[in-house]
Amino acid sequence: MTDDSARTEQPTQAQPAASTHAPWLWADNPSEHPDRERLWSGKWLWFPPICLLDAAWETIRTATRAGLLGYRSKAATLINTRPGSDDSRRPICVYTHDWRDLDDARRVLNALRDLGIIDVLLYKTDSDTRRGWYGGGASTYKAFPGRRDMNIPRRTELLLEHHHTARRDARKAAEQRRHALTQRAGLPARG
Incomplete structure (x- = not known):
């Protein structure tokens, strides 16, 4: 102890x-x-x-x-x-x-x-x-x-460019998914 x-x-x-x-x-x-x-x-x-x-x-x-x-x-x-x-x-x-x-x-x-x-x-x-x-x-x-x-430095510029491109692409993909869901929600139900 x-x-x-x-x-x-x-x-x-x-x-x-x-x-x-x-x-x-x-x-x-x-x-x-x-x-x-x-x-x-x-x-x-x-x-x-x-x-x-x-x-x-x-x-x-x-x-x-x-x-x-x-x-x-x-x-x-x-x-x-x-x-x-x-x-x-x-x-x-x-x-x-x-x-x-x-x-x-x-x-x-x-x-x-x-x-x-x-x-x-x-x-x-x-x-x-x-x-x-x-x-x-x-x-x-x-x-x-x-x-x-x-x-x-150039190495950092490239990393930042990659980061911003990836964020832009992710936002674009998310917008496309939202648009597709909205379109489906507006369609009449299939029987």
């Missing part, structure tokens, strides 16, 4: 540059449902240097909890490293519901710029992360330093 009162509480205001108890610190937008399924989610990635990590995380955490950014954010702690990555920086991720929603991705990008973040920002889908795609070429969108516009 364990004594639960002896457990160390995770600090609610933990600082990523001093944290060694977990690889990530999280902040949620309180107006979002935490268990909502997010098949198309993605995130803006910012890589501040470790010397600025705590202040950067405080800015992002506060804005996320105030509902100004996406549905969730996270900051890598000192124990979060990947082979071949720059050990002088750690990522901070700001999540959006759907990488295909360009308006929302732009809204969050502009909110990050409004917070004073002028560094390059990369956007990556969670499906690419699950596939293990990292580094050059893994970005879905890119915002150059200080810019509010998104650079959209």
Whole structure:
């Protein structure tokens, strides 16, 4: 039997540059449902240097909890490293519901710029992360330093084009089915 009162509480205001108890610190937008399924989610990635990590995380955490950014954010702690990555920086991720929603991705990008973040920002889908795609070429969108516009690589343009074509075709097929059902409903019953 364990004594639960002896457990160390995770600090609610933990600082990523001093944290060694977990690889990530999280902040949620309180107006979002935490268990909502997010098949198309993605995130803006910012890589501040470790010397600025705590202040950067405080800015992002506060804005996320105030509902100004996406549905969730996270900051890598000192124990979060990947082979071949720059050990002088750690990522901070700001999540959006759907990488295909360009308006929302732009809204969050502009909110990050409004917070004073002028560094390059990369956007990556969670499906690419699950596939293990990292580094050059893994970005879905890119915002150059200080810019509010998104650079959209050709790979992403093709994916968006395919998505929009599939949605258009599905709407057309649904309209044809509705039309056929309406036509059948207007026919006299067969005897």
